């Protein structure tokens with residue numbers, strides 16, 4: 001797929017979910033590198049950088065996107081020729097895509113161990129990583145039941161209930177505001193993440209913080225399923241995660257909005273759940289408390305401070 005096409009699909013959420021966005025960006029960079037056949041090293045670098053910037057600018061919150069782009073672009077590294085840089089990018093993109101898929105498999109395996117026979121689980125939004133844990137527990141023969149929220153305004157809950165239904169898992173579909181009414185039936189909350197900050201806060205679909213607060217009050221464990229590339233190195237440098245605010249039309253039709261001149265629709269797509277409301281984060285590198293986010297960024301992403309600087313530069317370029 002062309003870079004512009006992938007960028008458009010990520011922007012309009014035809015391709016969505018932090019992991020899928022990251023893989024789609026890696027694929028787009030790989031295909032772009034393949035299409036730049038006979039260019040010089042410098043021209044290749046410039047062309048790839050333009051593509052990387054375009055992809056990163058599509059959605060600002062999921063750090064899986066700049067992280068994936070950074071991992072793939074590092075393939076250009078010290079390459080002296082266009083040919084070397086091109087194979088570096090292609091190799092890294094292929095590697096990222098397969099390791100990302102393997103990571104979800106590991107998370108499923110680790111997460112399923114935290115689900116007991118007879119558990120009722122609540123999930124919010126549509127997370128490949130969170131659903132993989134639930135489906136793995138079901139496949140392991142555990143009798144489980146799920147409550148899935150609707151997820152206004154984009155209704156990603158529909159994708160979730162379809163996946164659960166297809167897996168043959170007993171599922172209850174509820175509106176977002178019904179979480180507190182059913183929390184007494186829930187043994188465990190599992191959600192995904194778009195970003196995990198150095199202080200263990202989790203940025204995820206709007207409403208997650210309310211779910212976490214409700215779970216905390218009811219003493220229900222809150223688990224987050226997140227690949228290590230969803231941890232945000234730039235937060236070590238004090239940068240905050242930007243919360244995407246999407247078009248008002250997703251919440252209220254233009255037709256109705258026109259009749260309400262004094263009303264402003266606000267539509268943030270994500271919110272921040274503080275570390276104290278999260279019990280564990282399930283990563284492919286192990287199940288860790290949120291307080292270990294720094295270790296994951298430092299040791300498992302394996303990036304030194306120079307790398308953080310490079311990422312910081314890329315992100316700043318896209319903010320300008």
Ligand code: RI2
Pocket residue numbers: 016017018019020124125126127128129130156191192193194204205206225269
């Ligand atoms: P996986 C999604 O964002 C949701 O917030 C979901 O929880 C998160 O990405 C992680 O999803 P959006 O693209 O990577 O729906 O686990 O805005 O699939």
